[in-house]
Amino acid sequence: MKSSLLYGILLGVMAAPAFGAGIADEPIGKGSVLNENIFKFQLGHFEVYTLIENKGQGRAAILIGADEEALGKYIAGGVYQSETNTFLIRTPEQTILVDTGFGTTLFESLKTLGVSPDTIDAVLITxxxxxxxxxxxKDGTALFSKADVYVAEQEKEYWTKTNVSQGAVAALAPYGTRVKTFLPGELGSKLNDLLPGITAIAAFGHTPGHTLFQLESSGQKLLIWGDIMHAQTIQFPLPDVSVTYDTDPAAAAAIRKQVLEYAAANNIPIAGMHLTFPAIGNVVKEAGGYRLNDAK
Ligand SMILES: [Zn+2]
Structure with missing residues (x-):
């Protein structure tokens, strides 16, 4: 209750235009490296942790819309560094996970942080x-025994309705009625909270219901952007470049550019599932494209 009261008071005190302007003036926070797989970022009263699930390399062959010159400049040797990350959020009221990765080092990292999977209140799926x-x-058993699982209605519909993804069906099945669907809102518009201090934003393109989660605490915001980007060395400077994993590469490029512009213009730090450690930072406009100032 404490956080939602505070949130309500903040909204009540500040008129809408001043609220936006004030946020843009806030300095972007720096976080701290807890170990090689865990980064901590403080956002108002929220603690946000990057948890690395997997480190690897991606191949230039999956990139769409990059010519030889661009590949030579940004993808040295035809490969780029990539990670799979999840994010843990501790608010004064709840413990929340955003995505679960493959479930490899995630549970070890949670243990390091003293977080039992049974105390996770919600898992948000991008x-x-x-x-x-x-x-x-695992083997049909929910690994987060008390969690509700949140996924966009469009996303659940697309992957589970006709069994397009048996993996998705199997992942959601053990949660039964604890799977909660929602309709994500539009980027930049006034949104209702999905959970206290957390809103869901539509970013369709990578998949038909791909969702961003925006956190807000004490006037500070962070956008956890899922798979807006896979190959950061080329997609920050050239955001038109998409990947073969995108269900709709043109739509993915369009929303990528909107999100980058939104984050840069409003000084809202971003966090990404395939960005490299610490995978949280500030988007800055540069030479017709963008770059990332990481929060380390
Ligand atoms: Zn992904």
């Missing part, structure tokens, strides 16, 4: 690709 939901269950 989209139903295996590298984002596979940690939800």
């Amino acid at each position: 989209h139903l690709h295996g590298d984002h939901f596979s940690g939800l269950q």
Whole structure:
């Protein structure tokens, strides 16, 4: 209750235009490295942790819309560094996970932080690709015994309705009625909270219901942007470049550019599932594209 009261008071005190302007003036916070797989970022009363699930390399062959010159400049040797990350959020009221990765080092990292999977209140799913939901269950048993699982209605519909993804069906099945669907709102518009201090924003393109989650505490915001980007060395400077994993590469590029512009213009730090450690930072406009100032 404490946080939602505070949130309500903040909204009540500040008129809408001043509220936006005030946020843009806030300095972007720096976080701290807890170990090689865990980064901590303080956002108002929220603690946000990057938890690395997997480190690897992506190949230039999956990139769409990059010519030889761009590849030579931004993708040295035809490969780029990539990670699979999940994010843990501790608010004064709840403990929340955003995506689960494959469920490999996630549980070890939670243990390091003293967080039992049974104390996770909610798991927010950005989209139903295996590298984002596979940690939800094992052998048909829910690994977060008390959590509600939140996924966009459009996303659940697309991947589970006609069994397009048996993996997604199997991941959600053990949660039964604790799977909660919602309709994400539009970027930049006034949104209702999905959970206290957390809103869901539509970013369709990578998948039909791909969702961003925006956190807000004490006037500070953070956008957890799921798979807006896979190959950061080329997609920050050239955001038109998409990947073969995108269900709709043109739509993915369009929303990527909108999100980058929104984050840069409003000075809202972002966090990404495939960005490299610490995978949280500030988007800055540069030479017709963007770059990332990481929060380390
Ligand atoms: Zn992914």
